[in-house]
Every structure is written in C-alpha cells, then in structure tokens.
Amino acid sequence: DAKTTQPPSMDCAEGRAANLPCNHSTISGNEYVYWYRQIHSQGPQYIIHGLKNNETNEMASLIITEDRKSSTLILPHATLRDTAVYYCIARTIGGSNYKLTFGKGTLLTVNP
C-alpha cells in the first residue's frame, strides 16, 4: 500500500469547515483512499473512502485530486466532538486487511 503523508496537527474553529489534507503521491490505480479517526481513548472509527470520484456521506466529504496524488477530508461544520486524530490510509483493492497501516495521522483540534 502507498505511503501517505499528513500534517501532524491542525486547528479549526467550531462551526467552520475542517479541511484535512493527505498526500499519497505514489498511490497506484488499484488503491483506495480511506479515512479513519480516533477520538481520545476510543477505538478508530471509519469515516469515508474513495477511489477516483469525490465521495460524501453523513460524516464527511472526500475530495480526491484528478491525478489521485492527494486528497482532502472535509468536515463541513466541525464540532468540539470532532477533535480527534485523523488517519489517511491507502488500501489496495483486493489487498489484505492485515496490511492496513495506521501512521501518526493529523490531530485536529476544534476550538470553541
């Protein structure tokens, strides 16, 4: 699976959109981009994933660049409960889940 690079930390004001970047310049055509988050003292939680097209669900939107070398997770209206570490992960279609690698992620702090 391709390596991903994220900023170590970001801040966001409550009620504003939080835009979390992820670089995956070596991603291959058969790799999905997945996002998980981990709220303090809890297990990681799935947020969203995508391959080529932008995706949206009830939690967030995922914008993947046309060349697929980077992506942005958007939390449209961040709340204090969104303060967490966010992990961007590249996963191979048909690849083994046991190879899933969680790096250090981005600590998003939502401020009142």
Add this chain to the structure above:
Amino acid sequence: NAGVTQTPKFQVLKTGQSMTLQCAQDMNHNSMYWYRQDPGMGLRLIYYSASEGTTDKGEVPNGYNVSRLNKREFSLRLESAAPSQTSVYFCASSERITGGRDTIYFGEGSWLTVV
C-alpha cells in the same frame, strides 16, 4: 448492535503474570485482528485471524498468543507480562481479510499496565 466488544477495559498486571484479553464481534465477520497502540504512536498489528480456525503473526507478535475460539471470539494472551507490554490494545474485525472496500470495525480498547 454492540459491534466489537473487548474485556477487560482496564487491567494492571505485575511483571511475569499472565492474562487474556477477550474480544467478541456480533457482525458475523470472518476476519479479526489485535492491535496495540503506544503513546503518540500509530496502531501496530499483533496477530490476525483471516477466518475461523486460522491465525497469523502481524508486525509485533513476540510475547503474545492468540486463539480464534469461534467465528465470534478472538482472544489475546500474555503468557508472562513485561513492562514493555504496557499499552492500549484494540480488537477489530472485518467481513474478510482482503477486499480493499472492507471497513474495519474497532473495539473501544483495553488499557493494560504492567508494573
């Protein structure tokens, strides 16, 4: 729907003691995993079970054993606990071991301190 349930949530052990962390999932998933997470670090895979009856080593298996008791349950055993095993342990499950589209669901974690 409970998802992935781990017990105990907190445990303090003395060096050399043994213990077993229990994990159960109610999503009829085939694959299960045990991770550890040390302060400021990402998750590291200890062992995984692709399906009932099979187990395999992950990135950091030394000092641990696992048992896939049935499809629902996957336990992690520390035979002789060491201070280096002080960590937060997460159990997880997914429908299959491969797929890329599969979502992995995690338990709430077990905080283990070895003194």
